[in-house]
Amino acid sequence: MLDSYGWSEKLQQDFTPRAAQGLVPARVIAQHRSGFRLIAETGELRGHDATAGGWPVTGDWVAIEPQPNLALIRQVLTRRSAFVRRAAGTARDGQVVAANIDVALLVASMNADFNPRRLERYLAAAYESGADPVIVLTKADLADNPDAFVTEAEAISFGVPVLALSSVTGLGYDALAQRIERGRTTVLLGSSGAGKSTLLNTLAGETLMATAAIREDDARGRHTTTHRELILLPSGGLILDTPGMRELGLWDAEAGLSATFADVEALAEGCRFNNCQHGNEPGCALQAALADGGLTAERWQSYQKLQAELAFERRKSDPGEAAAHRRRWVTIHKAAKQRMKSKYGD
Numbered sequence: 001m002l003d004s005y006g007w008s009e010k011l012q013q014d015f016t017p018r019a020a021q022g023l024v025p026a027r028v029i030a031q032h033r034s035g036f037r038l039i040a041e042t043g044e045l046r047g048h049d050a051t052a053g054g055w056p057v058t059g060d061w062v063a064i065e066p067q068p069n070l071a072l073i074r075q076v077l078t079r080r081s082a083f084v085r086r087a088a089g090t091a092r093d094g095q096v097v098a099a100n101i102d103v104a105l106l107v108a109s110m111n112a113d114f115n116p117r118r119l120e121r122y123l124a125a126a127y128e129s130g131a132d133p134v135i136v137l138t139k140a141d142l143a144d145n146p147d148a149f150v151t152e153a154e155a156i157s158f159g160v161p162v163l164a165l166s167s168v169t170g171l172g173y174d175a176l177a178q179r180i181e182r183g184r185t186t187v188l189l190g191s192s193g194a195g196k197s198t199l200l201n202t203l204a205g206e207t208l209m210a211t212a213a214i215r216e217d218d219a220r221g222r223h224t225t226t227h228r229e230l231i232l233l234p235s236g237g238l239i240l241d242t243p244g245m246r247e248l249g250l251w252d253a254e255a256g257l258s259a260t261f262a263d264v265e266a267l268a269e270g271c272r273f274n275n276c277q278h279g280n281e282p283g284c285a286l287q288a289a290l291a292d293g294g295l296t297a298e299r300w301q302s303y304q305k306l307q308a309e310l311a312f313e314r315r316k317s318d319p320g321e322a323a324a325h326r327r328r329w330v331t332i333h334k335a336a337k338q339r340m341k342s343k344y345g346d
Helices: 009-019 116-129 148-159 173-177 198-205 254-260 263-267 285-294 297-317 321-342
Strands: 024-032 035-040 042-049 061-066 071-076 081-084 094-099 103-109 132-138 162-164 185-189 229-232 238-241
Touching: 009 024, 009 061, 024 042, 024 094, 035 061, 035 071, 042 061, 071 094, 071 148, 081 116, 103 116, 116 132, 116 185, 116 254, 116 297, 132 148, 132 198, 148 162, 173 198, 185 198, 198 238, 254 263, 263 285, 263 297, 285 297, 285 321
Parallel strands: 042 071, 103 132, 103 185, 132 162, 185 238
Antiparallel strands: 024 035, 024 061, 024 229, 035 042, 061 071, 081 094, 229 238
């Protein structure tokens, strides 16, 4: 049973000390308010978090202590990959959305809600997670010009596969199925109405998740998936559906952002001065690229926005960086006041 859900010889070797303590391995396949659904060698179990702040999530491998009616999750095994987003509110920690993911399908629909800037955000988070991203464009049968959407997605993907799908005609599903391999875990990520649940139902060959029509005025959808669940497909692949997330707050994703915007950072390396602020400095390669069309203003603004977002998160979690940021703006403010005095007098 565990082999079907991705258990390996490496995991078995790492688990040996825990087995000596009387614990047994299991994988979290769903998380609910009332507890967890687990898969162990004996089959499906109900589980309760008994870790000391381990915070298990869907996709985690865990060490459990079997009980007559409820398994106690004692430890969360080291995650091979983790998809993390900024926690809601004022929390200073990231929220793990899914763990031990091999492939991240970044799902967007070919309609008025298609947003390359949102895809850039998802790409950065996927790269940072350690999973291999694939962009999946759904509802090709409803688009007047599907190729235009594919071209726009490829313009920001830089080598990441872009697949066009239609659940009505079956377009693209053979190519997608080849990427969902036996024993490997794939996560579906995208906003509500992107077609994740329909995609999952098509791959499974049966209705596993409810679907809902999108709103006609803005092509946005309603939440249909209410929890994260890991599903074993007939092909032997594993797929994890997630509730729709319109705004995925990045968390500690500098490397992922660099991978997503490798073109922008490569341009910046060509600036004349190492400390170029990419404004009016002479020899700024970024400004030259913006002027000649080698870089679009929208992509440059997206990069700046995501960089500012990560810097803000660092300041929230790092008091030292926050203090340095305040000192920098005090210095800027004083310099501005001094320039005003020099120009206009007291």
